[in-house]
């Protein structure tokens with residue numbers, strides 16, 4: 313494992329833009345990498361296309377005095393602080409309709425964020441949307457199109473995927489530690505759906521040292537994951553083993569820019 317104190321590449325003066333669909337996507341998909349980039353000196357900017365107002369709620373009491381979109385926006389800002397994200401742009405496109413609604417608006421907002429922040433790299437979902445979530449696929453499509461529209465002058469685009477089988481292992485480890493079936497849900501999604509259709513990564517980023525921050529950021533999303541969620545059940549060693557590698561590949565765009573996120577990663581050879 314790389315020694316973060318001595319071997320970490322410097323990212324001072326560099327900017328990374330991450331584009332996701334809902335509050336919590338950033339923490340679940342690549343919270344460790346975002347925190348590691350921030351710790352290495354990068355300015356990390358997060359664009360979140362919706363306020364997550366349509367998802368299921370872990371505890372209605374948490375939203376009693378407000379509306380869900382506002383609560384989730386606050387949870388996202390807290391998670392962003394935990395990860396060291398410098399700037400958070402939260403848009404109010406309709407949760408659940410991102411693939412079809414406000415398509416030109418979201419395209420224009422992503423282009424505007426690239427123009428404003430001049431990122432050295434952009435991260436978003438891959439084609440599989442982590443688990444074929446249509447909002448995630450919509451954000452993948454919008455981000456790809458936005459970057460492509462800038463041609464060869466665009467920053468490199470990176471797709472993040474989740475390793476297949478990991479969420480199943482997290483659930484099994486949580487059950488072994490006493491979690492009940494009621495507690496083993498990830499947002500009501502079948503664990504095997506995560507990463508099931510992912511294209512193999514081009515490189516992986518070792519974030520074992522950043523897993524506690526990733527879990528803390530996930531924990532900020534209190535209306536999404538209740539206190540007994542599977543991540544809360546597993547111990548530190550299991551969390552580092554199961555969540556300590558984040559998977560990426562560089563998207564096929566015309567960008568002529570040098571690679572950036574790869575500097576943190578280890579290449580994965582094709583089988």
Ligand SMILES: [Zn+2]
Pocket residue numbers: 333334336337445448
């Ligand atoms: Zn999402």
